[in-house]
Amino acid sequence: MNNxxxxxxxxxxxxxxxxxxxxxxxxxxxxxxxxxxxxGNSVKMKDEEAEMIHMALAHVACDLNDDTSCEPKPENFGxxxxxx
Numbered sequence: 001m002n003n004x005x006x007x008x009x010x011x012x013x014x015x016x017x018x019x020x021x022x023x024x025x026x027x028x029x030x031x032x033x034x035x036x037x038x039x040g041n042s043v044k045m046k047d048e049e050a051e052m053i054h055m056a057l058a059h060v061a062c063d064l065n066d067d068t069s070c071e072p073k074p075e076n077f078g079x080x081x082x083x084x
Contacts, residue, residue: 025050 007014007022014022021038028034033050036042 004015004017007016012024012026014024016022023038024034024036026034026036028044031047032044033047034042034044035050
């Protein structure tokens with residue numbers, strides 16, 4: 001079960017679990033997405049790149065190394081493949 005929740009503070013969305021050191025997501029003065037981890041490291045990217053993180057995570061989580069598409073397959077998430 002996921003115990004995380006989103007807490008907004010001064011334009012930042014914190015991914016909180018109830019402890020200190022929450023990762024955050026925000027925008028910088030150039031309009032780039034800034035993701036800062038629990039250790040203070042950060043990465044900047046365009047909105048379009050940040051919007052693809054959930055798909056990249058699906059590929060990593062399901063070890064989709066041989067699939068070159070950017071769309072996770074339903075059968076990898078408990079669904080069924082479309083009929084041909």
